Amino acid sequence: MENRPRRAVVAAGILLTTAVCTTIPASAAPQRGADQVTAFRQTPATALVVNARWGGHCTYDRLVIDVRGTVPPVTVKQVKELRYDATGKKVPLAGKYFLEIKLSPAAAHNQSGQSVYQGPRLTKINLPKLKGLALTGDFEGVVSFGAAFSTKPAYNTFKLHSPERFVIDTKHANLCR
Numbered sequence: 001m002e003n004r005p006r007r008a009v010v011a012a013g014i015l016l017t018t019a020v021c022t023t024i025p026a027s028a029a030p031q032r033g034a035d036q037v038t039a040f041r042q043t044p045a046t047a048l049v050v051n052a053r054w055g056g057h058c059t060y061d062r063l064v065i066d067v068r069g070t071v072p073p074v075t076v077k078q079v080k081e082l083r084y085d086a087t088g089k090k091v092p093l094a095g096k097y098f099l100e101i102k103l104s105p106a107a108a109h110n111q112s113g114q115s116v117y118q119g120p121r122l123t124k125i126n127l128p129k130l131k132g133l134a135l136t137g138d139f140e141g142v143v144s145f146g147a148a149f150s151t152k153p154a155y156n157t158f159k160l161h162s163p164e165r166f167v168i169d170t171k172h173a174n175l176c177r
Helices: 003-022 034-042
Strands: 047-056 060-068 074-079 097-103 122-124 130-139 142-149 155-160 165-171
Antiparallel strands (some): 074 097, 155 165
């Protein structure tokens, strides 16, 4: 006899829950569709590398890598030479010192395989320190660049927001005096 009241309360709870759930309008329920796809395209899960640009300043050269989405972890290291990621071929940039820059997870192409990267793929630069830049890879979730210098670079790296970008400043003597 003691189990009957408990069963009645549980049954009433189940019925009440069922009744409430069936009265929620379809417009209030979570939906899959165009709105979610559009939101995904605006803020992709994998960062999209869309450009690389540079500029000379009085005491430093600046390299900026523009990203759509959140800037992913980035590694920058000095290497003896630059090689393309997928093929291993040597990158034809003149210089004595090189920085390898890797963003991961990242891509320079969309889900259809079309490039979203609008910047240079291989270019000579005539700044006091920065002498060249190459996109060296967009392979297996890693986008990589190589930067060339005629002298050993002393550099600082940081992220900037709105728009999202990764920055490398390479120090040089003051040219504005």
